[in-house]
Amino acid sequence: MVRRLKIFDPSVNLRMAAALLATTLSPATVVFAAVAALPAANQATVDRGAPNPATALQAPAARSSATSREASLERIERLRRSGKPGDAKRLMPLLKDPDERVSREAEQAIWLVWGRSGNPGIDRLFRSGMSQMGRDEIHGAIETFTRVVENLPTFAEAWNKRATARFLAGDLIGAMDDCERALSLVPDHFGSLAGYGHIYFRLDDLDMAILYWQRALAVNPNLHSVARSIDAAEKLLARRGRLRT
Numbered sequence: 001m002v003r004r005l006k007i008f009d010p011s012v013n014l015r016m017a018a019a020l021l022a023t024t025l026s027p028a029t030v031v032f033a034a035v036a037a038l039p040a041a042n043q044a045t046v047d048r049g050a051p052n053p054a055t056a057l058q059a060p061a062a063r064s065s066a067t068s069r070e071a072s073l074e075r076i077e078r079l080r081r082s083g084k085p086g087d088a089k090r091l092m093p094l095l096k097d098p099d100e101r102v103s104r105e106a107e108q109a110i111w112l113v114w115g116r117s118g119n120p121g122i123d124r125l126f127r128s129g130m131s132q133m134g135r136d137e138i139h140g141a142i143e144t145f146t147r148v149v150e151n152l153p154t155f156a157e158a159w160n161k162r163a164t165a166r167f168l169a170g171d172l173i174g175a176m177d178d179c180e181r182a183l184s185l186v187p188d189h190f191g192s193l194a195g196y197g198h199i200y201f202r203l204d205d206l207d208m209a210i211l212y213w214q215r216a217l218a219v220n221p222n223l224h225s226v227a228r229s230i231d232a233a234e235k236l237l238a239r240r241g242r243l244r245t
Helices: 011-021 053-082 085-096 102-112 120-134 137-151 154-169 172-185 189-201 208-221 223-238
Strands: none
Touching: 053 085, 053 102, 102 154, 120 137, 120 154, 137 154, 154 172, 154 189, 154 208, 172 189, 189 208, 189 223, 208 223
């Protein structure tokens, strides 16, 4: 089989991952170094009302960090309200922001702007397909998303959603075809790359599954379920007595 790219929505991938993967990763332990204390000879003479030198140095950095955080959140909110699919690339760098709230809200905003075509009628039809998926009306959703992509073939997220629906219906070839179209429009679609890994996991090609899960994490390092998927696949490879090639 020719290896091709796929696109899926993490909201669906989580259900697949829950069924396929049972292992989890242990959280990393982060240790922060303490500021060195003043020499003992000087401590007794330090006036309690005098400013702490360490605190004085840290305060400007803290203010700068808080200002940067608020600016990032304001930018995210503006794009969340009115951004178009092309604006997602402006949010992508924020997925790697060290502030957890910034990276989380950036991801949510990316999904929102990806889901806007710019055409009110198409958007209503797209939302109808999403509702059908939410009710597990998979075949109906496929038909709805087909109408969307026939009317607006440049709407990447509609191809993505139809790929997801086809995957859930067991139509892996159809899902692959839709993924090709979606990734050609949005190459950094982390949902696509993660879903691609799930396709190959289903096909028992663990090396390729790991490869695409790693690519998804390279774009969005906050996909913790994807990290657990990699861990599970690597353990399966180890149990089979071989390492990744």
